[in-house]
Amino acid sequence: MTAGRERPSDTRFGGLSTPCSELVTGRRASCVWGLGYIGWSTVEALRAEDIRVLGYDVSTERVAALRHSEGPGLKVTDGREQALTDDIAVHFVCVPTERQAEPYSDALLDVFTSICRATAARPRSGTPPLVIIESTLTPGTVEQLLLPVAVDAGLVLGRDLLLALAPRRDWFLAEGYGLRDLDRVYGGVNDASATAAYEVLSLMCNTLHRARGHLEAELVKCVENSYRHLEITLANQLTLGYPHVDMVEVLRLAGTKWNIGTYHPSFGTGGYCIPLSSRYLLRGAAHPEELSLLSQAVETDTRMRSLVAESVADGPVVILGLAYKGGIKVATLSPTIRIAEELTRLGVPFSVHDPMYTDEEIEALLGAGTAAPDLATAIRGAATVLIVPDHPEFRGEPFLGLLTEERKSPLLILDNHGVLADHPSWPERVTYRRAGNPLWLDTPTANAPAEKDLV
Incomplete structure (x- = not known):
C-alpha cells in the first residue's frame, strides 16, 4: 500500500461489504481483462496497494511473456474460467475497442457477456461484483450494447451487478x-455503481471527478482527444x-500565447486514442452530419500518410520506426503502416527498422521482405529516410553516423517529430526536413541545401 494513504472505510452495501472492502481485506480478488499497456498498468497499481490480482489475456504469447511477474498476489492466465469465479470482486475491462482504424466493440461485448452470464449463474448473495470499463467507448455503447446484455442475463444493475x-x-x-497523478473522470449506470467505483478507484487515483451519469462519462474521453485531433x-x-x-516556427510562436497549445505538422496521428477519437464521436452521434469538423479531421489525418508516400515515390525508402510513438512498443495506427501500404501501392521499394521490434515482428505487421536486416546497406542505398517515432536511439549510433556520412547520391531525410532538428550540419548531398519546414513534401534537387539554409 502506498505510504501515507488511508484505505476507504469498510462501509456497507445493503448490509454487506463493498467491492472495495472485499479487495482491501483480501477476502476477494480483482481481475484485469486485457494485459496491454493500460491493463498491465492497472495490474501494477493494484499490486502496489496489496490487492490480489488475476490478469487475463486472450494472447497465450503475452501471458507467457508476463509469467515471470507472477508472485504472491498476482497470477496471469489465458484461461477465461479462472476470471469468472465468485472470488472476483472487481473486474477491470481494458480490452481494445479498435480494429483496422475503426471503432470495434466485439471484444468488449464478449468480455461483458461472459461476466454477466457467470454472475447470473451463481446464487445471488453477498457483494455484487463491480465492472469498471477502462477502455474508450463509442458513445452509445452502454445503452445499446451493454445494458441489454445485463437485462438478457436476468441481472438487475445496482443489485446483482455494478457497472461503471x-x-x-x-x-x-x-x-x-x-x-x-492525473485527474480521472468516472461515472456509473446508477448511484450504487458510481459510489462503488469511487471507493475502488480512490485506491489508485488521487483526484477523481464524478460524471453525472454513464452517458457523460462515455463521451469525455472521446471529446478531449477530439480537441487534440482537430488542433x-x-x-x-x-x-x-x-x-x-x-x-x-509559426506554430511555436503561436503557442507562446497563454491559452494556446503548441502543435506541429506531422505524418499524421497514431496510437489508440487521438486518431480514433473523432471516429468514435461520429459513430455514436445522433446527428453526425453536424460534426463536419471531425469528418474533415479524419480525412486530412488519413491523407497525410499518402502525401508523405507520394513525396518520396522515387525510392528506395528506409523507414526508421514502426511504433507510433517513441519509447513505446505499440504500432496501433502508426503512420508507418499506412505509409508502407501506400509505398507498396506505388511500387516504391522500402524497408523498415525499429530498435524495439525484431525483423520477424516487423514482417508480421507489414509483410515479408519489409524488414531491414542490414541497416547500414539499406541507408547507404536509400534515396529517402523517414524518421517516424521519436525513439531516443535515433539520436545516437549507428543511426546518426549512417545519416551523416558523405554520399555520392542525394539523400532526403524527413523527420516526423524533429528528432534530429538540432543537428548542427549535414553533408552536401543530404537534405534534412522536419515535418512542417518549408517545402517539406517537395522532392529536393540533387544538391539541395540543408533546410536551415532555405529559411
Whole structure:
C-alpha cells in the first residue's frame, strides 16, 4: 500500500461489504481483462496497494511473456474460467475497442457477456461484483450494447451487478502523468455503481471527478482527444496551405500565447486514442452530419500518410520506426503502416527498422521482405529516410553516423517529430526536413541545401 494513504472505510452495501472492502481485506480478488499497456498498468497499481490480482489475456504469447511477474498476489492466465469465479470482486475491462482504424466493440461485448452470464449463474448473495470499463467507448455503447446484455442475463444493475466507466488518460512515459497523478473522470449506470467505483478507484487515483451519469462519462474521453485531433489536423492543413512557410516556427510562436497549445505538422496521428477519437464521436452521434469538423479531421489525418508516400515515390525508402510513438512498443495506427501500404501501392521499394521490434515482428505487421536486416546497406542505398517515432536511439549510433556520412547520391531525410532538428550540419548531398519546414513534401534537387539554409 502506498505510504501515507488511508484505505476507504469498510462501509456497507445493503448490509454487506463493498467491492472495495472485499479487495482491501483480501477476502476477494480483482481481475484485469486485457494485459496491454493500460491493463498491465492497472495490474501494477493494484499490486502496489496489496490487492490480489488475476490478469487475463486472450494472447497465450503475452501471458507467457508476463509469467515471470507472477508472485504472491498476482497470477496471469489465458484461461477465461479462472476470471469468472465468485472470488472476483472487481473486474477491470481494458480490452481494445479498435480494429483496422475503426471503432470495434466485439471484444468488449464478449468480455461483458461472459461476466454477466457467470454472475447470473451463481446464487445471488453477498457483494455484487463491480465492472469498471477502462477502455474508450463509442458513445452509445452502454445503452445499446451493454445494458441489454445485463437485462438478457436476468441481472438487475445496482443489485446483482455494478457497472461503471473510467476511461484512462494517463501517459506511460512521462513522470507525473501516471495513473495516480492525473485527474480521472468516472461515472456509473446508477448511484450504487458510481459510489462503488469511487471507493475502488480512490485506491489508485488521487483526484477523481464524478460524471453525472454513464452517458457523460462515455463521451469525455472521446471529446478531449477530439480537441487534440482537430488542433493537430489544423497544423497539418496550415502547412499544406502555406507550403513555403516554416509552419513549425509559426506554430511555436503561436503557442507562446497563454491559452494556446503548441502543435506541429506531422505524418499524421497514431496510437489508440487521438486518431480514433473523432471516429468514435461520429459513430455514436445522433446527428453526425453536424460534426463536419471531425469528418474533415479524419480525412486530412488519413491523407497525410499518402502525401508523405507520394513525396518520396522515387525510392528506395528506409523507414526508421514502426511504433507510433517513441519509447513505446505499440504500432496501433502508426503512420508507418499506412505509409508502407501506400509505398507498396506505388511500387516504391522500402524497408523498415525499429530498435524495439525484431525483423520477424516487423514482417508480421507489414509483410515479408519489409524488414531491414542490414541497416547500414539499406541507408547507404536509400534515396529517402523517414524518421517516424521519436525513439531516443535515433539520436545516437549507428543511426546518426549512417545519416551523416558523405554520399555520392542525394539523400532526403524527413523527420516526423524533429528528432534530429538540432543537428548542427549535414553533408552536401543530404537534405534534412522536419515535418512542417518549408517545402517539406517537395522532392529536393540533387544538391539541395540543408533546410536551415532555405529559411
